[in-house]
Amino acid sequence: PEDGVAEVAVGLGKYIVDGGLALRFSPRHPENVLQTSELSLALRDTQTRMYALDMKGDARETSISGQKIDKPASAPSLSVDDGYNVAKLRVQDVAEKGALKYMVSTFDFRDNVIRDSDFGEGRRVVTFNNVLKHKAYPLAESVDFMLTTGQEAMQRPVEIEFAGMIGPDPKMIGPGEKHKGRLYWLQIRPIVDRKETVDEALMATPDEKLLLKSGTALGHGNIEGVNTVVYVRPEKFSSSNNSLIAREIEKINRGFLDREERYILIGPGRWGSSDTSLGIPVKWPAISAARLIVESSLPNYRIEPSQGTHFFQNLTSFGVAYFTIDTNARKKEGDPVTDLYDVEFLNSQPAVYESDFVRIVTFQTPLAIGVNGLKGTGVVVKPEV
Structure with missing residues (x-):
């Protein structure tokens, strides 16, 4: 190296x-x-x-x-x-x-x-x-x-x-x-070389209690004080609407900045891609209030993870964690689950904001978020509801 x-x-x-x-x-x-x-x-x-x-x-x-x-x-x-x-x-x-x-x-x-x-x-x-x-x-x-x-x-x-x-x-x-x-x-x-410690007990949380789990994660340590999830609705997603979604996300992010709040951002494909067929074409200021950015896959929409230099520099500089979640990756029977996204749990929760493309869910208590940068793994635990 x-x-x-x-x-x-x-x-x-x-x-x-x-x-x-x-x-x-x-x-x-x-x-x-x-x-x-x-x-x-x-x-x-x-x-x-x-x-x-x-x-x-x-x-x-x-x-x-x-x-x-x-x-x-x-x-x-x-x-x-x-x-x-x-x-x-x-x-x-x-x-x-x-x-x-x-x-x-x-x-x-x-x-x-x-x-x-x-x-x-x-x-x-x-x-x-x-x-x-x-x-x-x-x-x-x-x-x-x-x-x-x-x-x-x-x-x-x-x-x-x-x-x-x-x-x-x-x-x-x-x-x-x-x-x-x-x-x-x-x-x-x-x-940037960060020295935060990670809670191993949190990383070992059983899958049934997790909202998100990634085997390809960037960042390190525990993230605290985040109780809101902003996610692109998978059942309504079409890459032809990515430009519209980008403008909506920018307005949502501006509200979080005004309130000095942070959130988890989840969406299919590549965040920040200039090619709308690959993902939602947001610029960094449009998602700057996110503490965790998640790139998820859909059955018919599997895109290689982001590789942009500026993108990852912003993540490391501002202490933002990044998950890639591919729930469609082929595994051998009996292999442990490395990627998990319980969107049904989010859909079952009352929304504080909902549109054709985006949904926002806020929980009463902060979400437990952990990232082990040495192993490249990350988890978000479901809150008690």
Whole structure:
């Protein structure tokens, strides 16, 4: 772990924040990348889409790198939404224009091998092999420098964000200057190390007494003073309504902030995703009063958990716990239950607020909430009613 890990993608870094298939590697072992270690893995577990800026503004139909992009007729010329002019493109289309040189390899379907070049026929595969293995650009060395220097300066492990361009840009090179590209160090944050203790008796509560149980939890310690649950009604849920739900949650959160109260937030899919098909597209201020955020699954709506860097930084910085609950995960008969969500219990309680999409239940006594960050487990005990 002390060697660090990097996650990189072609195009805008928003792709990584949204949980896309980015490439992971250790900067001290750049030649050993699990995702490209076998042909089948490289074809299955590497990036196929990328984000780029739509430079045509509010044109209804635009072209980026030769690819047509259809935009809705209501597309604004300027917006407070930072994703309004972002286009999602196929890596294959962009690579064919030569824009991803050194970052992609080519699958030779005749010989069934991947060649570390962007020439020839076949699918382009985002491997970064020419950068990580053949040293066309010192990315691994630079990332290792940033992690090491940052840790020395902050006296604790750090998390960084960076962006770069591979290949010299004539506009940036002065007379006689030669380089392989540019790397920009965007952010650095200390990784918060919390020392709270966790009540083991609480963590061992029998399943029949639990409201929530997660085998994939972030945070550590006991959370006190929370007696309200805000949850998206599973029986009414449709991803087509996610934008409406986001606005409703924002209004609810504002009320909690005004009253200086905290709550548990439960909903299907990814909280904070900019892709409304993956989850409810709230920004952090819209859920900032939550002390526990839960991403649940539905039988026909199973989404990979959130991976956004900013999302998890906010959780750790503000002491917010996070549960992923997949009650549909296939288990062998006799295996212990790792994920549990008793929505029937919540539905049976009187609501202090209820709409088509959201329900709020407040209990007389605070809920007992425990998270063991070392084991990645979390529980919420049902109150006495």
